[in-house]
Amino acid sequence: MIVAFNTELFIQLLVNGITLGSLYALIALGYSLVYGILKLLNFAHGDVYMIGAFAGYAVLSLLGGPLSPNVALAPLIVLMFLGAMIASGLLGVVIERFAYRPLRDAPRIAPLISALGVSFFLQNSALLLFGAQFRSYDSFVLGSKNPEFFEPGPLTDPLFVVKNVNIQLIQVIVLSTTVGLMVALTLLVAKTAIGKAMRATSYDREAAAMMGIDTDRVIASTFFIGSLLAGAAGVMFGLLFSQVFHFMGFLAGLKGFTAAVVGGIGSIPGAMLGGLLVGLAEAFAAGYLGGRWADLTVFGILIVVLLVRPSGLLGTPAIKKV
Amino acid sequence: MGSGGDIPEIPARPDERERPRVGVDEWVANVEDRREERAGIAGLAGRIDDLVPPWARLAAFGLVAASLPLWMERGDLFAYGIFTLIYVLLGLGLNVVVGYAGLLDLGYVAFFGFGAYFYALLSSEQYGIHWPSAVSFPVVVVSTALLGLVLGIPSRRLLGDYLAIVTLFFGQAFVVFVNAANPTVRGKGLTGGPNGIADIDPNDLFGYELTTRRQQYWFILGAVLLVLIGLHFLSESRTGRAWRALREDPLAAEAMSIPVNRLKLMAFAFGAAIAGLTGCMFAAVLTAVTSGNFALPILITIYAAVILGGIGSLTGVVIGAIVINVSFQFLAPENPQDNARILFYAVIVLLLLLGIRPLWRLAAVLGGTIAFGLMAHAIAEAISPSWTAGAVVEGGRFGDVVADWVIIPADNERFANAAYIALVVAILALTKIHGWWRTGLLVPTVYLATIVWETSFVAQPAVARWILFGALLVFLMTKRPQGLLGTPRVEIV
Numbered sequence: 001m002i003v004a005f006n007t008e009l010f011i012q013l014l015v016n017g018i019t020l021g022s023l024y025a026l027i028a029l030g031y032s033l034v035y036g037i038l039k040l041l042n043f044a045h046g047d048v049y050m051i052g053a054f055a056g057y058a059v060l061s062l063l064g065g066p067l068s069p070n071v072a073l074a075p076l077i078v079l080m081f082l083g084a085m086i087a088s089g090l091l092g093v094v095i096e097r098f099a100y101r102p103l104r105d106a107p108r109i110a111p112l113i114s115a116l117g118v119s120f121f122l123q124n125s126a127l128l129l130f131g132a133q134f135r136s137y138d139s140f141v142l143g144s145k146n147p148e149f150f151e152p153g154p155l156t157d158p159l160f161v162v163k164n165v166n167i168q169l170i171q172v173i174v175l176s177t178t179v180g181l182m183v184a185l186t187l188l189v190a191k192t193a194i195g196k197a198m199r200a201t202s203y204d205r206e207a208a209a210m211m212g213i214d215t216d217r218v219i220a221s222t223f224f225i226g227s228l229l230a231g232a233a234g235v236m237f238g239l240l241f242s243q244v245f246h247f248m249g250f251l252a253g254l255k256g257f258t259a260a261v262v263g264g265i266g267s268i269p270g271a272m273l274g275g276l277l278v279g280l281a282e283a284f285a286a287g288y289l290g291g292r293w294a295d296l297t298v299f300g301i302l303i304v305v306l307l308v309r310p311s312g313l314l315g316t317p318a319i320k321k322v
Numbered sequence: 323m324g325s326g327g328d329i330p331e332i333p334a335r336p337d338e339r340e341r342p343r344v345g346v347d348e349w350v351a352n353v354e355d356r357r358e359e360r361a362g363i364a365g366l367a368g369r370i371d372d373l374v375p376p377w378a379r380l381a382a383f384g385l386v387a388a389s390l391p392l393w394m395e396r397g398d399l400f401a402y403g404i405f406t407l408i409y410v411l412l413g414l415g416l417n418v419v420v421g422y423a424g425l426l427d428l429g430y431v432a433f434f435g436f437g438a439y440f441y442a443l444l445s446s447e448q449y450g451i452h453w454p455s456a457v458s459f460p461v462v463v464v465s466t467a468l469l470g471l472v473l474g475i476p477s478r479r480l481l482g483d484y485l486a487i488v489t490l491f492f493g494q495a496f497v498v499f500v501n502a503a504n505p506t507v508r509g510k511g512l513t514g515g516p517n518g519i520a521d522i523d524p525n526d527l528f529g530y531e532l533t534t535r536r537q538q539y540w541f542i543l544g545a546v547l548l549v550l551i552g553l554h555f556l557s558e559s560r561t562g563r564a565w566r567a568l569r570e571d572p573l574a575a576e577a578m579s580i581p582v583n584r585l586k587l588m589a590f591a592f593g594a595a596i597a598g599l600t601g602c603m604f605a606a607v608l609t610a611v612t613s614g615n616f617a618l619p620i621l622i623t624i625y626a627a628v629i630l631g632g633i634g635s636l637t638g639v640v641i642g643a644i645v646i647n648v649s650f651q652f653l654a655p656e657n658p659q660d661n662a663r664i665l666f667y668a669v670i671v672l673l674l675l676l677g678i679r680p681l682w683r684l685a686a687v688l689g690g691t692i693a694f695g696l697m698a699h700a701i702a703e704a705i706s707p708s709w710t711a712g713a714v715v716e717g718g719r720f721g722d723v724v725a726d727w728v729i730i731p732a733d734n735e736r737f738a739n740a741a742y743i744a745l746v747v748a749i750l751a752l753t754k755i756h757g758w759w760r761t762g763l764l765v766p767t768v769y770l771a772t773i774v775w776e777t778s779f780v781a782q783p784a785v786a787r788w789i790l791f792g793a794l795l796v797f798l799m800t801k802r803p804q805g806l807l808g809t810p811r812v813e814i815v
Contacts, residue, residue: 117795124788
């Protein structure tokens with residue numbers, strides 16, 4: 001069976017993949033930062049992302065709801081991002097303080113189980129607080145002149161068209177915000193004092209502490225930054241797919257983790273690359289193989305990468321000192 | 323089973339005295355710390371656990387458990403008897419992987435699911451195959467073990483964390499495969515998709531079908547006792563000791579020429595085999611399998627049982643599974659909420675009883691809480707009658723008392739959410755303050771807990787139970803990672 005190559009479908013999937021990939025890359029960065037510094041898999045990270053999405057929804061509701069917002073579209077979106085990022089960041093710090101810090105020197109299995117407990121706790125707390133129904137950002141009508149008649153707003157308007165494929169404003173916003181956050185993060189890690197302290201702590205925590213670095217504070221700020229990025233990703237998900245629910249963090253967390261591992265866990269450019277690859281793989285699998293194989297494809301990629309090159313594409317193989 | 327350690331008043335077992343005395347200075351220096359750890363109720367339980375020989379414990383458990391069907395109702399026997407035994411078996415299997423070998427297996431529940439689905443395929447109308455249990459059990463158990471081996475292969479090369487994630491993905495992939503992928507084999511969906519597989523044959527004992535709840539219960543109990551005996555000898559064997567060496571320090575174990583990779587794979591396969599066996603009996607008892615039975619919440623429940631009882635201790639796992647399943651069933655949506663309420667208040671009083679010394683301080687907290695509640699209730703009622711106008715869910719005799727004490731507003735959704743968040747904050751704050759401040763904060767915290775219980779937990783007991791299990795895992799890991807009967811890990815620097 002020969003199928004004619006469909007350029008439109010291909011470009012559409014490419015665009016979807018890149019948008020989805022930026023989301024996963026942001027989540028992956030949180031995993032990578034924390035793993036780099038504590039060698040801890042933060043299973044609760046996906047749920048921090050979920051809480052970020054709900055925080056964005058809360059800001060939207062406080063400002064009048066999607067149908068009749070009190071402020072203009074641009075400040076509204078900026079406020080949603082800010083609210084979600086701050087809420088998630090603080091949540092990350094609280095989780096670190098209460099669930100991981102007491103286990104800093106425990107056997108490695110203990111913080112993992114604790115993380116599993118936190119993840120489950122957050123998921124079900126969200127279920128208790130927000131209920132099982134989907135909450136909608138209604139990004140379709142957001143900023144529209146006649147939302148009650150479901151007139152599409154500017155977010156989903158085609159900004160420009162490539163080969164009959166509409167590129168929406170929201171996709172451009174997502175991509176540019178992601179790029180902006182990543183540049184900011186790279187600068188932070190490379191140029192600032194706290195970035196330097198983070199690098200030192202991830203290289204050798206004990207030695208860093210002996211050099212007068214307050215490692216507890218460095219670790220807390222790492223959690224803050226990683227969770228902040230997850231919160232931004234949560235709002236992006238809400239804007240892109242318009243619905244948030246209590247269980248959304250689980251799969252997104254797994255995929256973000258896959259992205260981090262594919263790129264090389266602990267490496268910041270690796271997380272970005274990995275996110276993009278996973279997003280593209282998922283979009284193309286969904287487009288060409290069917291939606292039910294999308295998740296299994298991502299899991300398959302993870303298993304293959306782990307078996308063939310556990311250190312990931314851009315990671316350095318761990319040298320074990322005895 | 324819990325081991326004694328070298329604390330003077332506890333008679334050490336012979337093999338422990340023959341252990342090489344590595345790090346003995348550290349050991350001596352920490353004697354006080356360890357004695358402290360064995361204080362209190364958990365320490366007492368640990369000392370009793372050390373005194374009673376294993377066979378006596380097994381006999382006691384076996385006798386009590388076997389007599390259960392004689393006085394318990396049929397429905398209760400299903401919920402409290404059979405399910406407890408299922409959790410005991412699952413906990414025992416997980417204990418081999420996590421407790422003995424120290425591998426974090428987050429796909430464990432998928433082995434359970436694989437066993438159940440495989441048994442269902444071999445003994446139901448799905449493909450018209452009806453193998454007797456004597457054939458299907460070995461087939462299922464061996465194939466689950468092989469699956470464990472295959473999945474364990476990554477652990478040969480991967481660090482502990484990566485293994486955890488690979489297995490977590492495997493568990494998730496299993497659910498997706500069973501639920502959504504559902505490939506077509508011989509004109510039928512292999513796994514039945516979201517509907518699962520129904521009409522599964524009961525287990526049979528060489529041709530005699532076990533159809534009543536009592537027969538099924540005794541059959542599973544037999545399996546539990548066999549597994550317990552087997553694991554006891556296994557844990558005392560060369561392999562068991564090698565596993566524990568591996569758990570404590572893989573590098574040192576390897577240096578002692580212990581075949582680390584082979585042992586990891588063995589532990590994996592062993593745990594998987596027990597899960598597969600449990601799956602066979604679970605499918606037959608339920609007569610239907612769906613993917614929901616093998617998802618994340620069940621995994622968390624098994625972990626909670628194993629960790630509560632004490633990682634690595636057989637007695638601990640049995641106790642943990644009993645406690646967890648009983649609370650699980652009390653918090654089932656179909657259970658009358660009056661029962662759950664009584665359990666909740668009993669647990670709170672018990673926790674205060676265990677946690678607060680001296681006794682007069684406990685009396686102060688309890689009296690303070692009651693007075694605080696009456697006061698808060700009176701103030702709320704004085705401000706606006708609607709603040710206390712909410713109805714108690716399924717009151718019962720105890721509910722009338724509660725209605726006069728706990729603030730339940732008429733329109734309580736927002737209030738309930740605020741109370742829940744306040745409770746979480748108060749509990750987190752409690753862990754950071756000490757002395758009189760702590761006692762003072764305990765009073766409003768306990769009262770808040772009752773408000774949260776009456777306004778939101780009672781209405782959604784299933785959600786409440788997952789929240790409590792999640793919180794339990796974090797609490798145990800940060801406060802007492804060895805659980806009730808596990809051996810505390812000794813760091814030798």
